[in-house]
Amino acid sequence: MPSGVPLIVFLTGNLGCKMAKLSLKNIKKSFGSTEVLKNISLDVEDGEFISLVGQSGCGKSTLLRIIAGLEAQDAGDILIDGAPMNGREPKDRNIAMVFQDYALYPHMSVGENMSMPLIMARLPMHARLPGIRHFTPAHRREKPGIDADVEKVAKQLRIEHLLQRKPAQLSGGQRQRVALGRALVRNPKVFLMDEPLSNLDAKLRVEVRSEITELHASSGLTFIYVTHDQTEAMTMSDRVALMQDGAFLQVGAPNDLYANPANIDVAKFIGSPEINMIKGAVTSDQVSIGNVALPIALDAPFNGAVQIGIRPEAITINGVPGLAFANQSERTIQMSFNKRLVEDLGPEVLIHGALAVEPNRSIRIRAQKSQNYGERELFASTSQLDVQIDPSSLLFFDPSGKRISSKLKIPTHNNPVELVGAA
Amino acid sequence: MSAMASLMQSKQTRLAYMLVMPAAVLILVIYILPIIIVFFVSLTDYSLVSDYYEFVGMENYEKMFSDEAFGNALVNTLIYAAIFLPAAFIVSLVLAIAIQEQKQFRSVLEVLFFLPVTSTLAAMAIVWAALMDSGQGVINHVIVSIGLEKINFLGSEDLVLFSLAIISLWSIIGFNMVLFLAGLTSIPQNLYEAAAIDGASHPIDKFFRVTWPMLGPTTMFVAVTTSITAFKLFDTVAIVTQGGPDHASEVFLYLAFLEGFEYFNMGYSSALSLFFLCIIFTFALVQAFFADRNVQY
Known part of the structure; x- marks a missing residue:
């Protein structure tokens, strides 16, 4: 698929089913005089696993941060299920994100880390304030539900025995799971991941890789996965979007990129050892x-x-x-x-x-x-x-x-x- | 084999002691020895002006707890600390957060607020005394010009501790602010990003969920050093008020100074100093115990 072609946005009228179609239309971003993203357009289907892959500095992380709402695009639109997300705060986009170094709150236990998104979503401000929060009716009413949801996800990820621990007491793989759990617990539409495996050792990386693939299959969520590792992109994704200098070189199924590269850079990037x-x-x-x-x-x-x-x-x-x-x-x-x-x-x-x-x-x-x-x-x-x-x-x-x-x-x-x- | 190992070990032990010795000797001479001497002096009626002295046992300590001036100084010090501590803490934290979010003038503001720390407080105290003067002071000129009544900053028994607290605040806020800034800068930015994704984007949530807990070690350090500073109040009192009006600003250290060097009761002054040492030591202990526990990395 050639890059830069604006794609038709499908508006699904069916509100009953949980669709999560993500559309990027002509996204542009510059930092100072450096053009980081040049007219990026992409449609991600509901439940699709798409990888943004490229060398460091190609703009893939910036694109992910723009989708998350952590960074504002200079031009262009982001639509989730046809609803424009421009200028919306990250929490209003119904997305979850796993950071490269997990960004777990070091002062909170695993359980507290995972319940954070639920506390923010379900409790009003006065029930979140330190000290007085324990005396509010909202806190008393919602706490059991929050704990139950956290436990459910923790079981699913096999970390229920770690809920009382602090992140510092966990291994890299366990932290990775907690980060996944914190993202999953809020039941997002779109799941964003920024190089989540790069801090793991080689053996663990292969293990977690397959776990994420399974998680994608079982959750049915739309996954957007940023990596610089072509093996990760090839093994996990439905489609791979290869980026260079702020533009897509080629977007397609893994084997498409391997067997039918659009240009020499794609051919060189995909495949190990190199072509x-x-x-x-x-x-x-x-x-x-x-x-x-x-x-x-x-x-x-x-x-x-x-x-x-x-x-x-x-x-x-x-x-x-x-x-x-x-x-x-x-x-x-x-x-x-x-x-x-x-x-x-x-x-x-x-x-x-x-x-x-x-x-x-x-x-x-x-x-x-x-x-x-x-x-x-x-x-x-x-x-x-x-x-x-x-x-x-x-x-x-x-x-x-x-x-x-x-x-x-x-x-x-x-x-x-x-x-x-x-x- | 084991004889060899034990020989090696004893050799290493000797080396370790030798390396530690210079610092140990210095600490002994500069800190421990004076404390011991002060303790012995506090058991005598030694006065600065005469070589003759007698051991009086615990008399100085007994006197301390029945002395009205001691009670007055203790109360004054506590009132002063109650004004100074929260202000020194909250104002500098708010300033640090405000300056940290500033992109353009951050370094300029940092320098401006830090300037008072670099100045000599004794000299600046004279300037402040002039500014706060009830008759000619600039501050009162301003107050009168906006239609309010003159305030007797340093001459009123009710206000003098406030006025002294303001001078000390002026001199310490920049220092605390820089400490808080260092603490804020060391909080990883991606925690705020994670918080934004999790929905904690309101400033109050950001502060209580991320900033405050992550500042734990800095907070502890600032709290302890500021408390010690509060109890160490001396120079502004000595220069600006000399404990007046009517002993209203006679704080603990100033009383110890008066007893020792004005009234020549060195023995009693030593007892007061040791009591003061105990207070400071308590703060240091609190920090040693809690500071490490608050680090959660």
Whole structure:
């Protein structure tokens, strides 16, 4: 989906069901002379999990804070279920937010932390004042209900045994849960999360990641999730909105961004390890790498230098026992590869080196191990490997970084495309 | 092996004692020794002007509790503290919060309010005495010019403690304000953001839910140091009122000074000083006990 296209806002007349459709229309924001958000438009469907992902400084956190109402946009509209939120205070937007460092109140117990939104929503001012609050009828009337709601959410998150503790006595993962609980307890329409996993260690991060995904599935809430980690964005979301310099590069389903990146920046950002880029040339409709002609036809007429993206798993290695290799398809491209080092990742290996046609460009190959793997000697002895590349997985970009779509050429004869002159 | 370890340990212990010694000696000479000497003097009838003295046992302490001047000084000090403490606390906290929300002139205002702290209170007391003068004082000129009656700030028995409290407030508010500002600045901004999301966006909610509890340690420190300052009132009294009119501003320390250096009852003065030390020590204990308990990070 191209960025910056204003989308039609659907007004749902059905007030009975709890819809939470969020629309951003032409949001702009500058800090001083720095333009942080340039005309952002996005529609988030009810119950959707959308990730805002990008490098630090791309404007994703600012956008989230504008949605939350912590920051005011310079121009543009925010609509939740068609109702404009411009100028409304955060508490009137029916949103909840989980902060990067959780922002738990250190002086309150877990239970008090979680009951804070309910106290604010259900008790009048005089029943919230310290000292006299315990003597007000409103406090006496509402307190049991608040405690019951907090307990319910605490049970759901398996933190009911922690309700009396202070945040300082909790582990990182427990604090994370309390922050989630404080956000959940108020029953919001939209759930905002600002890098909630970045303070957890790697193992816990994977665990909480799946818990959040499950929470999304069970709650049916609309989630907006900010992260700089493409893995988090890819694994958790229904849709990923990749941001750069205050604009969306591409918004789409995770696999869309991976398989069909709109430009070179998307291709580089999504996927780990990063996509390999090599130089290619197009002369009179023939695409080639070095002097290897590719069986590829570009959809748009183009002449000159192209950037070719090859995913690390699109390259397979021939003739090394213990490594899975692709079927010797007729149209695969055969090339020579100079190996530099091998990293063992458990189920697969990562091989660093360079293609012989372009020795100065570092290339990574991700190869699956097969059952008889273990012959590291073979790896140690040969530095040169024969590899094959699946041409249908190649991605082409013009010098400005824009994607050029392509398709496979139908071979005219039964021979694979010849590898000419490669060392 | 264990002999080796114990040798190492004793060596380390010796080093530790050596490192602690300079500070320990200083504290002993500057604080502990004078206290012990004052205690011994308080058991004698030593006067500053004669070498001859006798041990009189607890006589000085007995005298203290039957002395009308002592009772008067204690009451004066408590009244003064009751005026000075809440004002010094609340005014500086309100100022700190107001200045913190100021973006443009924050540093200018900080300096302006801190200036009195840097001045010498003894010299400034003379200026204040001139300003508050019942006849020629500028303040009374202003009061008369807006059609009110003259106020005898320093000559009235009912007002003199108020007037002294105002002078002390002027000199301490900037200091407390800077302490509160430091405390306010150290409150993480995202707590206020979390509070805004949770619905605590009203200033009163923000104050009682976030600011006040998070200021706990600062509050404790300010309360204790300000209390000690209140009980230590001496210089403005000595310069501006000399305890007058009719002992109405004779506060505790000033009485101790009078007894020791005007009436030459060094023994009695020492007893008063020790009593004063006990009060201050109580405040210090309160801080030591509660300050740590209030830190909740």
